[in-house]
Structure formats: C-alpha cells, structure tokens
Amino acid sequence: MAVLQMVLLLCAGSSLAEDIFPPTVNIIAELEKLKNMDERIQKLEETLAKVLSENEAKKVAFSAGLLESGTGHTGPINTPKILVYKKVFSNIGGAYDANTGVFTAPVKGVYYFRFYGHSHGGTTMAVSLLKNGETQCSAFAWKPTSNGNASNGVVLTLETGDQISTRLWANTWVYDDPESYTSFGGFLIFPL
C-alpha cells in the first residue's frame, strides 16, 4: 500500500486491465523527447527573436532636399563644404542629422546612397559623396549654358559609426527652391 500511495493514477479511460496493457509507453523516452523539444523550442525562440530584431534594425532610410524653404544658390565658397539638406522627407532610424548633413550608420551593413545636384547656367556644380571624409563618387557640370543637372549613387558596406555626407567643391554652386532639385538620400539594403 505504501507503494500504491506513490502511484499517480493515470486513467486511460478504461476499467479493464486487458485494455490497459496494450499501450505500453516508454515514459523515460517520452520525457527525453519532451526535454529535447524544450531545447528545440528555445533555439527557435532565439533564432526568431534574432530575425525580428534584424528586421527592425533594417529600418534605416532617409531623404532630404537642400533648402527647407526659400530659393537660392549655395556656394561658391573658398573651401569645400558639407552640404546640409534641411527639408527632411523621411528619416527612419534617425541616422541622418539635418544639422550637419551627415548620415551615421547605426548598424554594420550594405547601404545605398544617391544625391542630385542642380545648378543654374554659367556656374560650375561639383558635389562628391564622402565616406568618413573620403570621396567615393562625384557629380560634375562645368559652366553649363543652361542648368547643370548631375547625380550619382553608390552601394557601400559600412561599419557601425561610418559617416556619409556630400560635399560641395570649392568655387562651385548648387541651386534649390521649393521644387527641390538638389537632394540626398539613402537606405540600408541589408545588415551584415
């Protein structure tokens, strides 16, 4: 009876001993399976959390026009100058700083950037896209008779903290007005 007191009664829904014998269950193996499943679920939870967090981290994109309002030329200046785009169309993730014109990579990954420069006839326009201060690609229009229109874009692998900006060359001009011809933008294509 002492033993029976320790037995948990598992009712298989039958009251006949003959019916109870057939389903011999290896409970040790079942419990082992249970433990194994628990580990598999934990692995799934961790991996899925990583996917979700990566999906959230992917949400980096911005776009801005040069002038927030008004009309006019920027430049010419004696020394090259970072262009500060003030009319922010979007800035998801907040990686673009509209006070400095600099985009700072929030995560390691592969990014796409593009910029457009527009100028008036007779003035030279030259803008380069910089990574940590070094020219990657450029747009150039030497004293066009009518408007200068040039742009460029690039796919770059960035480390967290890498900085992207665009720089107006010395003695050159860009023009903008409320129609927004001169712009800068980019987004994370995928994290690494």
Added chain:
Amino acid sequence: MAVLQMVLLLCAGSSLAEDIFPPTVNIIAELEKLKNMDERIQKLEETLAKVLSENEAKKVAFSAGLLESGTGHTGPINTPKILVYKKVFSNIGGAYDANTGVFTAPVKGVYYFRFYGHSHGGTTMAVSLLKNGETQCSAFAWKPTSNGNASNGVVLTLETGDQISTRLWANTWVYDDPESYTSFGGFLIFPL
C-alpha cells in the same frame, strides 16, 4: 484491485522494482511543461506567420519607361499633366497603374522612388514627383543647347493608399523612344 484497474501501466523497460524507483518523475510538473511548450509553439507559429506575411507584403516594386513603342515628345501642354509610363519593365504587387501613371501604396511603409526625364535641345523639361498631388522633388532643364537630362529620387513614408505619380509641368517637354530615356520606378524598402 479496483485501484489497479485504473492504473495505466507504463513500462520503463525494467522488471525489477529497484530499478523502477530511482527515476521519480513529477508528472504534474511535466504536464505543466507540456502545456507551457504548447503555448510557446503557438506564439512561435504566430510570430513566424507574421514574418512570412511581412516578407510577402514587402514584394512591391515597379519600373516603367514612358513610351511602349514609337518615338516622340510628350508635351508641351497648357496645364501640368501626370505622365503615364506605358512600357512596364516590372510591376510586382501590381501597385503601379499603367493606365493612369499612378502608384498606390498597398501597405504602410517606407518607399524609394526615382524618375528620369530626357528632352531634346531647345525645349524646357520639368517633371515633379507628387505624393497625393503635392510636389516632393523635381527635375528641371531650361532650354538646354543639347539634350536635357535630369532626374531625382526620394525616400518617402507612405500610408496604405497614398498615391505617387510624376507630373510634367505646363509648357515643357519630355522625349522618349525605344531606347527608354524617360522612366519612373520605385519599390518598398520596408513596411512599417
């Protein structure tokens, strides 16, 4: 015996009582774990279904050239006119309407759009990209001596149903032929 009839015989593979005693199993705790695992699996299934559905919803992209065939100028017109790009290169998700030139956001998210305008010498070209009828950014070439080539692009956060199109300004021209110089396109970068 009445009690024994209710006992489910769980064979642990041993016929010696001494061997059976050691693995004392708290079946209530195990069943609790089972229930907990069931809930965790359900949570995983729901989250993963959401990831899959978001991945499917992400599949929005299109691109089109102005003329499906033939050669010629579009414009000038007295009033601004939505450009209807007829040569559809791709339209995954079907959000671009080649009858109207309008892209309608199928999901809330962040999108990238870009357009290219090309014109012949002597004619002014001016095209703006519109969100729900309002100018976001523009491309402009005032009577270039040779071809006008200008473009722009923008990253925009759109609500479901927001409409994007490009509009030719009054009294301006764009040109296209089978080489496809004048084009419009965009895609969803990520849903929100």
Added chain:
Amino acid sequence: MAVLQMVLLLCAGSSLAEDIFPPTVNIIAELEKLKNMDERIQKLEETLAKVLSENEAKKVAFSAGLLESGTGHTGPINTPKILVYKKVFSNIGGAYDANTGVFTAPVKGVYYFRFYGHSHGGTTMAVSLLKNGETQCSAFAWKPTSNGNASNGVVLTLETGDQISTRLWANTWVYDDPESYTSFGGFLIFPL
C-alpha cells in the same frame, strides 16, 4: 506483484491516496499532443530555416566606378562595347564580375540597377543597360556644350543566371577620373 513491477512510480509529491485521485490525466491524449507538438516544431524549424536562408540569399549588392585609377575617356569605338567598371566599391555575393562588367543574377528575384554616365563637352555620350544583351533603358547626351551627365535606372525581375551589363554605343564617349563620375551598381530588392 508482477503487475506492480511494471508500474513506473510517478510521484506526484503526495503520500495520500485522496490527493492523488483528483488529477486524472489522459496520458494517451497527452502523448498524442506531444507527437503533434513535435511535428509543429519540425514545421517551424523548416520554415525558419527557409526564412534565414532567404535572408542570406538576399545579400546581393554591388557598385563600381569605371576607372580604378587614372583619368581619361573610354571610347569612341566603332562597335558598341560593354563597359567594364574596375573600381569596385562593393560586391556582396560576388555577382558582379570586374573583368567583364557583367552582373549575373545568383537567385531569381527583383533587382534594382542604375548607372551614371559623364562625358566632356563636344562628345556624344550614350549608354544603355542590357538584360541578356537586350536594351532595357538608356542615357544619352548629344554633344553637350559642357559636360554630358545622364543616368537611368530600372527595376527588373531576373531569373537565376540572367545577365545585366551596360553598353557604350558606337562613336560615343564616357569620361572618368579618380572622382568617379561614371558608375554602375545594383542590388536584389527581394527574391521570388
């Protein structure tokens, strides 16, 4: 006693028979649930593995400037010529071949490509983007008085192995120098 020897003692932590009776457990149903959970976990593992593998497969992007070093015109040539961009900014997935100028789609999917051509005054610039040798879109500047600046871009659905390149037209020029004005790039937007 023979029967008792086959009983696995499941200690519910109680030594009173009255306490043991209440939690009647349908072990057959519980084991069925266990088997069902095992199947659900397997399904989750497979689906998640597919998501992860798709996320990895998505990592396709490249960008390159025309000249690796030096300064100069490419062209004019008598027959159209694939432009081979030598200054590789990025090439994740290795789909762009800097020896041939050709990008080969590693997976079926929707891709974005864009190219920029820059030329000097007086020379005609004309570049087309090709899919498996056929023109998709083009950029053209006929003897601009100052620089030629033209670009284009396109969203294309590609099968695995489809090839994308850009081709300089016969009797036309592009120019590049270390500032990188003439460039080509693209990336997978999503696999299909």
